[in-house]
Amino acid sequence: MRDVAVIGLGMTKWGELWAKPLRTIFVEAALLAIEDAGLDRIDSMVVGCMSSGLFVGQEHLASLLSDYLGRIPIPAARVESACSSGGLALRQGFIEVASGMSDVVLVGGVEKMTDVTGCEATFALGTAADQEYESYQGLTFPGLYAMMAVAHMHRYGTTRDQLSMVAVKNHDNGSKNPLAQFPSKVTVEMVNQSVLVADPLRILDCSPITDGAAAVVLCPLDMAKRMKRPAIRITGSGHATDTISLSSRKDITRLESTHIAAGKALAMAGRKIEDMDLFEVHDCFTIAEIMITEALGLAAPGQGGKAVEEGVTGLRGKHPVNPSGGLKSKGHPVGATGVAQAVEVVKQLRGEAGERQVKGAKRGLTQNMGGTGGSALVHVFEAD
Amino acid sequence: MRDVAVIGLGMTKWGELWAKPLRTIFVEAALLAIEDAGLDRIDSMVVGCMSSGLFVGQEHLASLLSDYLGRIPIPAARVESACSSGGLALRQGFIEVASGMSDVVLVGGVEKMTDVTGCEATFALGTAADQEYESYQGLTFPGLYAMMAVAHMHRYGTTRDQLSMVAVKNHDNGSKNPLAQFPSKVTVEMVNQSVLVADPLRILDCSPITDGAAAVVLCPLDMAKRMKRPAIRITGSGHATDTISLSSRKDITRLESTHIAAGKALAMAGRKIEDMDLFEVHDCFTIAEIMITEALGLAAPGQGGKAVEEGVTGLRGKHPVNPSGGLKSKGHPVGATGVAQAVEVVKQLRGEAGERQVKGAKRGLTQNMGGTGGSALVHVFEAD
Numbered sequence: 001m002r003d004v005a006v007i008g009l010g011m012t013k014w015g016e017l018w019a020k021p022l023r024t025i026f027v028e029a030a031l032l033a034i035e036d037a038g039l040d041r042i043d044s045m046v047v048g049c050m051s052s053g054l055f056v057g058q059e060h061l062a063s064l065l066s067d068y069l070g071r072i073p074i075p076a077a078r079v080e081s082a083c084s085s086g087g088l089a090l091r092q093g094f095i096e097v098a099s100g101m102s103d104v105v106l107v108g109g110v111e112k113m114t115d116v117t118g119c120e121a122t123f124a125l126g127t128a129a130d131q132e133y134e135s136y137q138g139l140t141f142p143g144l145y146a147m148m149a150v151a152h153m154h155r156y157g158t159t160r161d162q163l164s165m166v167a168v169k170n171h172d173n174g175s176k177n178p179l180a181q182f183p184s185k186v187t188v189e190m191v192n193q194s195v196l197v198a199d200p201l202r203i204l205d206c207s208p209i210t211d212g213a214a215a216v217v218l219c220p221l222d223m224a225k226r227m228k229r230p231a232i233r234i235t236g237s238g239h240a241t242d243t244i245s246l247s248s249r250k251d252i253t254r255l256e257s258t259h260i261a262a263g264k265a266l267a268m269a270g271r272k273i274e275d276m277d278l279f280e281v282h283d284c285f286t287i288a289e290i291m292i293t294e295a296l297g298l299a300a301p302g303q304g305g306k307a308v309e310e311g312v313t314g315l316r317g318k319h320p321v322n323p324s325g326g327l328k329s330k331g332h333p334v335g336a337t338g339v340a341q342a343v344e345v346v347k348q349l350r351g352e353a354g355e356r357q358v359k360g361a362k363r364g365l366t367q368n369m370g371g372t373g374g375s376a377l378v379h380v381f382e383a384d
Numbered sequence: 385m386r387d388v389a390v391i392g393l394g395m396t397k398w399g400e401l402w403a404k405p406l407r408t409i410f411v412e413a414a415l416l417a418i419e420d421a422g423l424d425r426i427d428s429m430v431v432g433c434m435s436s437g438l439f440v441g442q443e444h445l446a447s448l449l450s451d452y453l454g455r456i457p458i459p460a461a462r463v464e465s466a467c468s469s470g471g472l473a474l475r476q477g478f479i480e481v482a483s484g485m486s487d488v489v490l491v492g493g494v495e496k497m498t499d500v501t502g503c504e505a506t507f508a509l510g511t512a513a514d515q516e517y518e519s520y521q522g523l524t525f526p527g528l529y530a531m532m533a534v535a536h537m538h539r540y541g542t543t544r545d546q547l548s549m550v551a552v553k554n555h556d557n558g559s560k561n562p563l564a565q566f567p568s569k570v571t572v573e574m575v576n577q578s579v580l581v582a583d584p585l586r587i588l589d590c591s592p593i594t595d596g597a598a599a600v601v602l603c604p605l606d607m608a609k610r611m612k613r614p615a616i617r618i619t620g621s622g623h624a625t626d627t628i629s630l631s632s633r634k635d636i637t638r639l640e641s642t643h644i645a646a647g648k649a650l651a652m653a654g655r656k657i658e659d660m661d662l663f664e665v666h667d668c669f670t671i672a673e674i675m676i677t678e679a680l681g682l683a684a685p686g687q688g689g690k691a692v693e694e695g696v697t698g699l700r701g702k703h704p705v706n707p708s709g710g711l712k713s714k715g716h717p718v719g720a721t722g723v724a725q726a727v728e729v730v731k732q733l734r735g736e737a738g739e740r741q742v743k744g745a746k747r748g749l750t751q752n753m754g755g756t757g758g759s760a761l762v763h764v765f766e767a768d
Contacts, residue, residue, distance in 0.1 A: 099483030
């Protein structure tokens with residue numbers, strides 16, 4: 001397998017982009033990535049999107065987007081793994097370049113979620129759960145993560161305040177990110193007193209509904225080295241699945257697929273988790289980030305709440321988690337999230353993250369997951 | 385890139401499988417493929433499915449299917465390219481094995497289309513067209529292909545009888561396929577007099593709505609050679625896109641993406657189209673097969689109707705097209721079709737196709753397309 005580098009990044013402001021259709025949102029991010037790469041050549045593209053069918057009545061997405069990007073007849077593939085569709089797109093693009101099948105691959109992620117009502121969006125997101133054993137019983141994602149939170153609090157003594165501190169940290173970071181949907185800062189009190197969604201999760205524990213896209217350009221490392229832009233290598237890719245339904249899990253306080261995917265990605269990179277300087281992870285709910293820090297080994301099992309409380313995962317902490325603001329503050333256009341994580345990590349490793357720069361960052365890790373962890377994708381990035 | 389072989393095939397009877405949910409249909413085909421491979425090991429899986437979101441309210445499909453196949457925590461990816469989702473799954477699996485990322489990859493395709501009403505199915509299929517420029521104007525796929533048929537008849541003198549002869553041939557072939565949804569034979573008169581759907585296309589010009597799945601197991605060729613089952617190599621893979629909307633095409637009587645994808649696949653294999661002994665192609669409508677034979681170079685532009693009339697594409701003709709019965713007779717569970725084409729070609733190259741065996745077949749080609757040709761996937765298979 002060939003070494004693979006990221007040579008272009010593209011992302012626009014995320015939010016409720018009512019004036020722009022899905023194709024426009026995607027094309028804007030893709031053009032920024034192509035411009036950033038400084039290379040007017042795309043051999044193939046891979047797009048992550050969870051449910052353009054349910055959100056905007058459009059499948060055959062890769063054909064549409066290759067057309068609107070003006071890139072036909074190149075191969076274009078769309079991949080789906082619920083909220084980890086973007087991470088999956090990155091992995092497929094990585095494999096395609098590593099294999100030698102294509103040299104320059106555009107990897108994009110996109111979701112247009114605000115063209116439907118809140119109920120319809122909740123239904124569409126609910127299709128990431130097991131339709132027969134979860135969705136049909138009326139469960140939606142805040143309810144599923146609320147059960148995980150209750151179990152975690154009960155078993156480990158994780159507190160309401162610790163959940164809130166995840167939101168406070170990520171909104172603090174997001175306030176330094178001009179592309180974030182909600183760059184506003186929040187306090188522990190604000191989170192604790194916000195509207196209850198599914199006990200114990202409150203509205204400020206939840207990532208928002210967002211329209212957005214992100215894109216990166218990949219190419220072989222040796223090709224990247226001949227170019228002007230800094231080449232950040234992807235040195236590890238891990239992908240794992242777990243039971244789609246929470247009811248089938250051995251332990252609903254553990255994210256086993258994340259643990260396995262991270263182990264694979266780090267092994268491929270020949271690195272340990274301690275070697276990583278920053279982390280972009282899937283904080284779809286505050287409890288998710290706490291459980292992810294444990295699954296990655298940044299905190300012992302049950303100690304994820306304590307880690308955020310003690311500042312371990314803060315921007316200036318030992319293990320900075322979600323310097324971009326994470327899904328909480330930056331927004332969560334589900335299919336785009338995994339690609340946006342790569343955009344942030346590469347930006348950090350280039351030293352271009354401005355106010356939220358993790359100083360001297362040389363290695364970073366992204367963790368993206370689908371549903372309640374039925375799928376997880378982890379990638380390791382390194383500056384040369 | 386490593387050489388890749390197909391070592392396992394799985395497919396069950398297709399039709400209106402009301403008693404079986406999507407997961408069951410998929411698992412049955414996957415288990416047959418694993419059994420056929422004689423190898424109880426799967427390192428990764430790729431599933432093609434067009435729209436489980438709209439058809440059955442389930443996304444996050446690869447997580448679900450890896451779970452129900454009892455294969456967690458292996459990596460599992462779902463890919464979508466409308467009706468060419470199966471062909472795209474095959475390509476992604478091929479790249480994954482060729483790259484060295486995984487050794488044994490299960491490639492599956494599945495669609496459960498009969499749980500919704502006819503109107504809902506028509507809407508779901510319509511999402512393969514350009515939503516803003518085609519679907520919103522009321523166009524559905526019979527209408528789109530009818531326009532292509534009218535243009536072809538007008539420009540080249542293709543006749544009503546020639547369209548019907550495609551259906552007659554494919555139902556003849558399908559009558560020899562015990563897994564076909566409609567193994568009944570039809571006559572030119574029956575097709576000519578069947579209910580009009582979108583002038584000039586009649587109901588017997590159209591492939592049906594089908595529930596079904598198909599699966600193949602891929603591995604590196606050197607590994608396959610050490611096993612007992614015959615190893616059929618995938619020697620070429622081509623993928624191309626075209627404008628998603630017919631209104632943007634230079635010429636709606638040409639399938640440019642198929643022409644380009646076939647050229648790439650044959651170039652990779654180091655073969656010419658004349659070297660192929662049989663073809664499984666995407667006859668979603670009778671006119672589609674006529675245009676595909678031209679795009680592949682089996683007939684000159686405009687001469688595809690004549691080719692079927694003269695028996696060139698018959699089971700005992702010079703270029704046997706759709707020995708399986710094609711989408712017309714075998715059925716068209718959209719995401720499964722591209723994988724089922726591979727099942728048929730490999731079965732033929734193994735000499736296991738029974739009554740519909742193309743004698744002495746050593747090389748075969750599959751052509752799978754999405755929408756009106758907005759995407760196309762072509763693969764070349766060779767017996768050792």
